[in-house]
Amino acid sequence: MVNWMSTEELVKDGSAFGKLMHTLLGLYIWEVVTSLNFDWDFVVGRKKFRWPMVFYFANRYFLLFALIGIAISLNVTEQVNCQALYTYNQIFGNAAIGLASINLSLRTIAVWSQSKYIIAALVLIIMGHWSLLLHGLLIKAEWIPGTGCAITNTDNTMLAATFIYSMCFDLTVLVLTAYKLAWPTKRADRSQLVNLIFGDGLIFFFIAFVANLIATIFMLLNLNAVMSIIANVPAAIASTIVACRAVRRLTNYTSQGAEMFNSTSGSTLAFSPSRRSRTGPGFSVSEKKLGGVHVQMETFASVAEDDPTVKVASPDTLHSALHGGGEETNPDYFKRANAEYYSSA
Structure with missing residues (x-):
């Protein structure tokens, strides 16, 4: 039977953790580069910037900052303040997890025609989510001569509670979206835009739920300090990629002149209606x-x-x-x- 707390096993797990983080960094850089033209359209003004895009850009680049910080902590050769570095990684990584859920929540608010009750409920859930994400220093790290920065202790109970809360949050958002789109009150038919939001919501929930579930299982097993958090970064990356892709798909769909609905036309969607041109009919x-x-x-x-x-x-x-x-x-x-x-x- 494997002795997960032995020095030999910790060294082996640490090596596996480092290789996994480098692989995930390469994967995420590829994701950012291949979709960089979408971000550039907002920079040069080809796409109009609206306030919900703040959460998209923050989600996308906060995770990139966290992955760069993790790569630095794994490759640094001179003594540094490892605790400060891992605190930085934790703040930006957890923020990416919270922002991914917010991006889906904004779609749910739009589907419910910006209902005050839905907004109030989701805001309360989001506040609870972020209070867990930013609660204290859950990971302890220190400099070990000959090894570098190493994780020495983790608060598995709080980490598990955070990921379980994230799964429940995503499930709540999915149920609200599915209920409104699957059984609309005023419109019997389902438009292509509705199908897009509904399908993306299902994909987002499934991928994020599975990723968070795997991370929660490792934390509850509490094998050792490294194995307890080895699945946290994959969960954050999976949630961020699918959430940002859902935002890009919806933005590209609506910007290409697709059908737009508002709450007064009998639709379940509350997006801004297309404006008439001043120079044409x-x-x-x-x-x-x-x-x-x-x-x-x-x-x-x-x-x-x-x-x-x-x-x-x-x-x-x-x-x-x-x-x-x-x-x-x-x-x-x-x-x-x-x-x-x-x-x-």
Whole structure:
């Protein structure tokens, strides 16, 4: 049976920990570099910066700072303040875990049309989450001559509580999102945007839940100081990658002119509606139900109402369609009338 507390085993585990951290650093740098064009679009102004993106950028680069700090602690050859270095790593690493959950929470708030009750509940949960993430110094490290910085003690109880709380938080966010999108109250059909958010939410939860579960198991086993935290960094990286990818997918989807809904159009989403251009016509859809007949009208509006290039349907035609009147009630009539109108113009 393995003696996990023996010096030989600690050296072996420390070596495995170092190799794993270097591999994860390379993986995350690859993730950052391959998606750097998205970040650059905000820097040069091709994409408009909005306040929720603060959490995206903080999540993305806080974890990078933490991984760089871990790499330094593993490769330093001269004596340094190891406790300060590991405190730095812990603060930025735990912040990345909390920010990953916040990024998903913002999507849930949007899905619930910015409901005050949902916002209040999630804010309370987030505050509890961060109080655990930033509670005290959970990892003790010191300089050992001939070895370098080494972890000497960990608070496994608090670390396990933090990761269990993270799993419950992610589960709560997923349930709220799934309930609102799977059973909308006003809209029976599900748009592509809804499917995107719902699918990404499921993927985020599954990956983050499994990663946090593995980390929690190692902490509860408490084999030794190294093995107790060996899965913490993989959990933080997994949560951050899937959360940031979900943000990028949604941002790229909406910026390409995809369908946008607001709370007044009968949708379950509360994103900002697309604005009309000041230099051209805008498109709007209105619906009316009269006498059991469902009529859908499509109109074009322009800021310059006197623009002779803008053509609108005749009021007589709309009146006849709404109140009946022979051939005008036939849907094919609108197609023929529309073709004749534009051909004669």
